[in-house]
């Protein structure tokens with residue numbers, strides 16, 4: 289989305305006390321009766337109000353004009369956020385109103401969305417594996433495709449007896465680490481990221497989901513924080529950055545311009561991380577342990593080749609996502 293930049297919020301409201309009249313003009317919906325009729329005695333709440341249905345219509349149009357493909361949905365999500373409502377509430381109360389404060393907050397969010405900022409950053413969360421994850425601009429917004437990676441690990445661990453130790457490299461929001469910890473009560477998870485800011489978000493998510501005490505957080509480049517430790521793992525999982533550097537600019541603007549390059553950039557051909565993870569990760573696996581890596585684009589073949597060439601990995605397989613695209617390369621360490 290590359291919309292014409294609207295003037296800053298403050299100047300739009302300059303000279304107004306954010307009454308219904310100014311808010312109304314702003315959104316382009318029909319004012320309530322009496323809004324600008326001097327001398328009418330309409331109660332403030334009504335006078336200053338904006339009808340939800342009209343707000344929804346106006347903001348959907350604006351977002352569509354800004355190039356937003358999911359304009360109606362986005363407008364609804366932002367409105368639900370401002371009102372603290374569910375979608376059912378929204379549909380049930382179409383005739384309800386926003387007060388001036390709510391309208392101002394909604395306007396600020398719509399303006400940011402017009403400029404391309406992802407909805408997940410605007411509302412500060414994204415659902416993953418049916419759990420609510422806090423997200424900020426410091427972390428990749430977790431994608432549904434990554435649930436296949438979680439599923440591969442959870443299924444594998446279900447059939448592995450005893451205590452279990454899992455390593456999640458590049459944990460970001462903590463989506464994988466937290467879900468594995470929640471699904472596998474015997475698991476102790478180690479989660480790394482090179483970004484301290486991402487680790488803070490991940491840790492917050494682990495606390496919210498009651499698994500922080502079962503996750504060890506380590507900051508640094510891939511296996512570097514494990515240096516000096518002989519720790520081995522039942523499963524090593526990672527969704528590393530895998531977008532070829534020059535292709536980042538071709539991604540939709542709400543990805544390329546807003547999500548952290550650190551989480552996207554996989555180097556010249558997207559393959560920067562895989563050889564290192566296979567080489568340094570396999571010795572960190574216990575016998576029969578799982579190495580499961582998310583892949584994008586057309587990297588599955590090359591990553592599978594790395595697994596096979598290593599010699600210590602067997603049962604190398606590629607798992608597809610719901611779209612039928614190769615999404616996870618998995619293999620197990622030979623006994």
Ligand SMILES: C[S@@+](CC[C@H](N)C(=O)[O-])C[C@H]1O[C@@H](n2cnc3c(N)ncnc32)[C@H](O)[C@@H]1O
Pocket residue numbers: 427428429430431434457458459460461462463464480481482483486508509510527528529530550551552
């Ligand atoms: C594609 S994101 C995955 C985030 C999360 N695991 C998920 O699936 O949603 C990759 C993550 O790797 C981290 N990262 C990038 N380079 C790294 C490195 N050299 N060592 C460790 N983590 C790194 C990024 O900060 C980012 O959080």
